[in-house]
Structures are given as structure tokens and as C-alpha cells.
Amino acid sequence: MAKQSVQVYRRLLVYSKPYARRIVFAMLASLGVAGTDVAVAKLVQPLVDYVLAAEDMVLVNLVPLVVVGLALLKGISRYVQEYFIKTAGQLVVQDLRNDLYSHSVELSMGYFSRTPSGTLVSRIINDVGMLQKSAVDEIVVVVRETLTLVGLVGLLFYNDWRLAVLAFTVLPLAIFPASHIGRQIKKYVRKSLANIGVLTSILHESFSGIKVVKAFGAEEAEKKKFFDENKTYYRRIKKIIKYDVATAPIMEVLASFGAAGVLWYGIQRVMSGAITQGELLSFIAAMGMMYGPVKRLVKTNNVIQKAIGAAERVFDLLDLQADIVDAVDAEKLPLSKGYVQFDRVDFGYDDELVLKNFSVSVEPGQVVALVGPSGAGKSTLIGLLARFYEPTRGKIQIDGQDICAVTQNSLKEQLALVDQETFLFHDSLLNNIRYGRPGASEEEVYEAARMAYADEFIQEMPEGYETVIGDRGVRLSGGQRQRICIARAILRDAPILLLDEATSALDTESEAVVQRALSNLMRNRTTFIIAHRLSTVMNADRILVLEAGQLKEQGTHQQLLAHNGLYKRLYNMQFQEQN
Template sequence: MVASLGVAGSDVALAKLVEPFIDQVIGARDYALVNLAPFIVIGLAVIKGGSRYVQEYYIKTAGLLVVQDIRNDLYQHSLSLSLGFYSRSSTGSLMSCVLNDVGILQRSAADVLVEIVREGSTLIGLTALAFYQDWRLALLAFSVLPLSVVPATVIGRRIKDNTRKSQGAMGNLTGVLQESFSGVKVIKAFGSEKVEEKRFYDENLRFYHFMRKALKYDSASAPMIEILAAFGVAAVVWYGLHRVLSGETSQGELLSFVAAIGMMYGPLKKLTKINNNVQRAVGAAERVFDVLDEKVEIKDAPDAVDLGRARGEVVFDHVDFAYGDEPVLKDFSVTASPGEVVAIVGPSGAGKSTLVGLLARFYDPRAGRILIDGIDLRRLSQKSLKANIAYVDQETFLFNRSIAENIRYGRPEATDAEVAYASRMAFAEDFIGQAPDGYRTEIGDRGARLSGGQRQRICIARALLKDAPILILDEATSALDTESEAMVQKALLNLMENRTTFVIAHRLSTVMHADKIVVMADGEIQQVGTHAELLRQGGLYKRLYDMQFQEQPEP
């Protein structure tokens, strides 16, 4: 702020010095002032340059730090939102918000703050000088300013609206990119490059149209101010010349005043441009704060309990759940004793994955309760809950890091020996040993350098290493070949010992030895029992079994 006063003071002093320069140096031929003039000009330039450097550096640094905090808060808040939010929002739009929208805020926070402080201070100083020298001329010069308020407001609003729309289009464009690069194998397999190129072209053109409209309004602001300023300057020159000719004011005073007015319109034009940038930033900020204002649905209760290491008793007590208005689970009640293996089977869309998602507290039930060791999940701290659950998903998601880092993901503090043991139990040790850098081998985006079976075994090793008392296996062997599946099934049997395990499987061969099999359809329990009991009962389980194990007719 002190440096800003130095910048503004230099401009005001320069305008003020026009008067003695004209009246005393040129008019009165004061040679002492002639020799002093170069030093005054250089001195003012040094003061202004130094002040401008200090002001710009510190304000821009502050702006960058503010935006860094916003980006960190946005990312942290996004990760705290439930999976329900992610099912409603596109990945591309969120990526665009974190990168592009915050990028616009970053440029605005850095540049706009500098310009507002610097040009605002200069404008105030020059305005004060104008009124000090001749308040009549100042009023005449400022008479045109109210006329600029309406068009400037309209232009700013249009820029904000089009910026918001353009950032929405950029979100779609980012989504197309993300999908194309993630699904490049499918694109190439189906030869649909031209289709995806057309899709990208259309979204890019849509983004251009919105940006062009914003540029159109932005480009109109400076000419508008210049034209209005010309009327003010013309009135000042006309009235001022009359006053000089009548002897009411000196030539130096008039030129000093005109210099102040001319210098004043420069900051005014810049401030109009700044308003456009502010509106652009507001359009981006609205999208950022739309995400920041999203309520965190899954959060710790004020009196959240730390469970410690759970015994492993899990109770679903009359649980209902729906995505929007569509019911997915209806009056679901099941009890799993500590160390029990509970298999969940049924046709696609029965609600199996949703069920274990509720146990992991990706969502909260609409009605009913889920209890671990007699404590409602909503009363447990999320840290305590996650520490007691290991999860192996059918998507086999791995990070673009080393094999060891992926296995350690649930227990970063695990030793190399523990990582090696988990890999051996998951039958992953052989292919890891053959990798170029062993456990330090980078596996690419989503584990692209590994086969499907290898990715699955890394995920299983990750769950083994976590050593949680409750285990969720959601189609954990779906990507394995027959030989690998047999090996991993043995490892999973060791892993499941003394652990409460929920197994979701389409292949009934993987759940025949479960302590309890829950058969689901349309979000409701159809049957519960062991494999032998369910076969004797008949019903849906028997039909599923017959479909999978009936002998194929000979050709």
C-alpha cells in the first residue's frame, strides 16, 4: 500500500510540475529550474519505478497465495464429498473447475489487485489535484462520467455470463479429453477416431463462440471510455481557453489541469478493463463456489467414536436406500458374525455393490441402520471406520506410481518385508520379480503396463497388507484366468480366516463355501442360507446355479 502511494504520488507530482515548468521556466526564463528539471524527471521516474516493482511483486505474491489456498480448499472439499456427488457431476467439469476456473481467479487475483490499487490510487490523486486547481473545470470534466456507468455495467454483466458459459464449455471439452485418453484402446479398436475428432471439434467450437462474445464486449469498453472522455476534454479545453484569454487563469495552470485530466482518463480506461477482468473472474468464481458450497453428506458426528480394532460383527438393520427417487435397497436385514463369510449373489442391478458401498459408508442409508460391533456407522469416526475395512473392487484401480507404493496405499508405513509377504500371499511375487525395477517399477496410468490379472493381484495384495478385520471383495477375481483364480482363491481363504468378509460374486463357484449366502433381486432379499440349503430350497439361487453349471450340449 505504501508503494502504491509512491506510484500515485509520482504521477500527481508530474502533473503538478507542468504549471511551474510553463510559467516559471518557459515564461519567466528561470535557468536554475532548467538545470534542476532533468534531476526532477529522473528522480520521479526512479521513485515510480521502484514503488511499482515493490507494489506489483507483493500484491501478485499475495494473490497467488490466496488462489493457492482456494485450489487446495477446492480439492480437499471435493475429496470429502460423497460418491453421490460424483455420480451427478462429470469428471471433466470438476477438472476444469480446479484447473481452468481457478486459473482465471489466479490471473485476476494477481493482475487485478495490482491494477486496482495502482490505478485507483493514481485516479484519486489526480482527481484531487484537478479539483484543487480549478473545481469548475473539474466538474465540467467529470460531467461525462455518469454516462459511462450504464454501458460499463451492461458490458461487465455480459462478460460475466459468457465467461461462465465458456468455462462450462471448457468443462465439457476437458471431459472429452479425459474420456478419449482413458478410452483410447476402445477408440482404436472400433476405429472411431473421426467420431471423437468431430466431438472434440464441436465442443471446442462451442467454447470459442462464448469466448468470442466475451471478447466482443471487452473490446468495446475502451473505445466507449475514449469517446466519452473526448467530450469531457473538449468541454475543458473550450472553457479553459476562454478563462486564459480573459485572464482568469494562467497558461501553466490550464496546461497542468489538462495534463492531470489527460493522465486521469488513462487510469479510468484501465479500471474499466479491470472491471471486465473482475466480471470474468466472478463468472469463474461462481463455478468454483458452486462446488465449495456443496454440502458434505458423509461427515463425522460431533460425538464420533473411535472403534479401535473391531471384532467384526456387522448388522444391516432394515436398510433402505435410493439413488434419487429410484429405490435400490428395500428393508434389507442381515447379520454377519465375527469371522463369518457372507456372500451376496443375484442378477445385475440387484443392489449388491450398493450394499457394500453402504458398509464402506460411501453413502448413508435413507432408513435403517448399519452397525459394526453394535455401533451405528454414523457414530463412528470415518478414520476409524476406514481403518477397519479393506476393499477390493472389480474396477482394479491403480495409481500411476510404483508397484510398492500401490501395495502400500492402505498402510504407507509398512516395511518392505510386509509388502513382499502380501505380494506372495496374493501370488503376485513372480511377475513383480520379473518387472524391470521390481517393486519400484512404475505401472503407468491406471496400471496400464500390467495385465488385468496382474492388476487384480496387486489390489488383493493391497488389501492383504492393510490387515483389516472386515473385508469387502466386490468381484475380486473377475479379471483372473482360471489358473490365477485358483491360486488367488487359496490366498483369499487365508486372508478371510478370522475376518468378517462380504463377497460379491456372479460366479457361484467362488462362494460355495461361504458361511452364509444372501440371494438378492430388485434390492430385496430373496433367500438366505448355505450353498446346500439353497439348492434344496430351489428358487432363484437354484436357477442361477443351473444356468452356470448345466452341461453344455455336444455339437
């Protein structure tokens, strides 16, 4: 293996350390497996020379006992070895998956905006799955086959060193094809796992958006996309199969040269009386058994190369640093009063600024609406306040403290988000509401649901609060999903509230109920509201009008209408559309 591959494999083996005892038991058991193989080869000679030739009935009667005894010893040894090594391998994979998932969810929002979720799922499931047989299992395979090989090689040289030298002339020739095959397998494993990531993303998108796919009759287009990627995956897997299955034939052809030479020279030595027939047969048996471990060791190299190809992708993700981390001296933000200040804030995705020199101060308990054309930077502001992203320039303060100087967990405790995407989990209604505060009592959950006007329809569900609502809350209407999200935010009881298009997808009747729920939620909280429908923000304490990332106007609804600027134009456009 190349130096980089060795380093990757060593890093992978670090995960095996907690389970060293299991691995040691497996290795000790492999001594029994290797020992029985060597014993079988050695016993061929006395079987021929002393049992068959001498016709000793006492020894003949011992033959079944020896055969059964060796089989029993080998069977027990193999069982112990396989059990301990496979459970150790499962535990290693479990730890690696846990670390990979834990690290992934800690990455910043910027990473998730750049990376399809299907690709991440594939890394955690498929890439780690590729390591399952390789992380620990192959260590014991290497030890077992090496011990068997050493024992058989010793027996060969003990029986006849001349024949042994002849048998070993072909082994160095096997190194070159084995090394080339291993490198090719590793290369195509990485490529095939990348294909699996794309396939997983296609599946995730098409099934999550199945309503859109059906509505636009795009089934054939989605199928073609999947079939094309699946075909590319097959082509790369075919390469892996081609190199993998070539290993055994190459080894057998090379071994045949050594076997031919040994038979030719060995028969001559028997005819000359230098060795007995039993010694030659014992040598041939040991030589035949020796090539088995050699082939398995080469095959093991292929498996290890697959593991390294997958491990490189896994460690690439584990080594990825979060864009946003707590400062070394970060302090915990105490319970906020809700005073928020943006001070000359700039922010851009890559090199394009989407927010420019933005400054505003919001008093505790104030309701501030953010309006403006699409792409004006409204959602970016909320993302910056929640510290999903870091400002390119300037700072954001809560109660006078820079949010970049406090811990992220203490900042999140000050915020509650109700998003336009009403995401609910495949869980009970009770647990979906309690997600806002996991330690809340059932009575607190019920009270939050009542304030969100959700209690009435929950009581009508088959199992009430224990009703499981399906993937993304598919069993609920849009208005019901939104009210569950509001109940979750009410239970959170945070001093700062972020509402991002919370009623944009609702009909008029549902919106009226949700608006009443939102009124309960906003009470005594500093609230930032993003809304395209200006009718929903007319009563805000202050309206901030953004365009192209800049604050163009601010004031109350009446003040902005009197100003006759951008807000007035947006209002007139919506009024005309409604008419």
C-alpha cells in the first residue's frame, strides 16, 4: 500500500482500539485454525509411510479420531474467531457512523446549502458500510493466513529445502499484479461511491418532491436521470469486479509453474531414493495448502483497498471544519431582553454581496417587518441573526453583546424560528411540539397547543397527541402543520422570534387562525417578520424595506405610504392584484 493508504488505514484502526480484547481473542483463535491446517499437511507423510505402507491396524483405527479431532478443533477456533472479530467490526462501524453523523450535524448552514442531503446520507450509510468488513475483520484474516503461511513454509523447508526453493520462485512474481489490481480497485471504489451519493440524492429529491413530479408529468425525465446515473455506477462497479475476479486466476496460473517444477523435480528425487513417497505427498499437500493463504492474502489486499477508498471519503468529511465555531473565550449569553442591533453589516455568498452596510436597532418587544422584492436580503438577515452565517463585515449584537463572541448554544436558546417550510418529524404530535423544549411537561405541551389553536384538531386525531403524523407531517393540512410549528415555538419561550413567510402558503381561512396563533406567540417578544403579503405586516411597529441588499426605507405602514417610495409601489401592486 502507498504511504497515504497506510496512513488512512492506521487512522481507521484507531477505531478498533476500544475493542482490542475481542480482537486478541479472535487472533488467538486464529492460531488454532492455522495450526490445524499445518497439522493436516504434516500428517500426510505418516499416513502414507506408516499407515498405508506398513498396514498397522492400531494406527488405522486412530485415523478417524485424528480427523474428527482436528476438524473439531478447527471448527471451534473458527467460530470463536469469526464471532469476536465480526462483533468488533460492527462496533467499529457503529462508532464511525456515530462520529460521522455527529460531525455532520455540527457543520455550518453554508455546507448544507452547498451539499445535497442525499450525498451526506450516502456517506454515512454506503461509505461506512463499505468499511464494515474491512475495518477489523481483515486484521484477523491477515494474521490467520500469515500464521498458516509461515507454518506451511516452515514445513516445506523442513521436508525438503530444495523443493521449497523451487516452489517459492513464483511468489515474488505475484506481487506486481496484486499491487496494480489493488490500486485500480481503490480508484474505482471512490468513483462508484460518488455515484451512489448522486443516486441517493436523485431518490431523495424525486420522492420528497413526488407531488411536483406527478403534477408536471415528469416521471420519465426523473427515470432517465436515475437510469443514466445507475448505468454509470454499473460501469464503475464492473471495473472493480473485473480487477477483483482477475486475482484468483492470475495466482493459479503463477502457482501452476511452481507446482509443475516441484512435481517434475520431486518425482525424480523419489525415484532416486532421496525422499519417500509420503514425504513428497506431504510436501505437495503443504504446497497446495500454502497457495491458499497466498491467494487469500492477495484477496484481502483487494478488500483493504476498497476500505481505504471508502475511508478516504469518510475522513474527508470528518476533517471538514465548520465555517462557524465558538471563539476560544466565548461566553454564555444570559437570558436576553430582546434588544437587537445590526451595525454596518455586509454579507455575501462567495464574492457577491447580498447585504450591504445594513444598520438598524430594534427595541425589546418590538415587532419589525422585513419587506421587499425577492432577493432583497430578507431571509439572509434572519439567517445572520440566528448565526447560520457570519457577517462579512460589521457586527450583530443582542443586549449589547456581539453574537460572534457568545456560545452558539446560548444564542440559540434566545431564538425561536417559524419557517415557511413547515418541517415536522415522523413522530407523534406531542414529540413534534416538545421538540421546541425537550424537557417540557405534557401539560406545558398542551398549553402551547391551545395557544396555537392546535388543541382542537389534535383532540380529533385518532390517538390525540400520540398520533404519528407521517413523514414531514403528511397527515396534516398546511394550516395544521403551521400551527404545530407555532406551538413548538411557543413552548420554546424564547425572547426573540423569527417568522419567515409563516403564512405564505395558507388559504384565507387557515391564515386567519394562524394569525391569531401568531399573535399569542409574538406577545412580549422581539419579533422579526418576513412577509410578501403586506396585509400581514400592516400592524408592525416598524417596517424595513429592503432592495438589492440595502435598507431603502423604514417606518410604520402609514408613514411609508405617505413617503410614496418603494413600499407604496409594492403596496399598490398587491392592491391591484387583489382587486
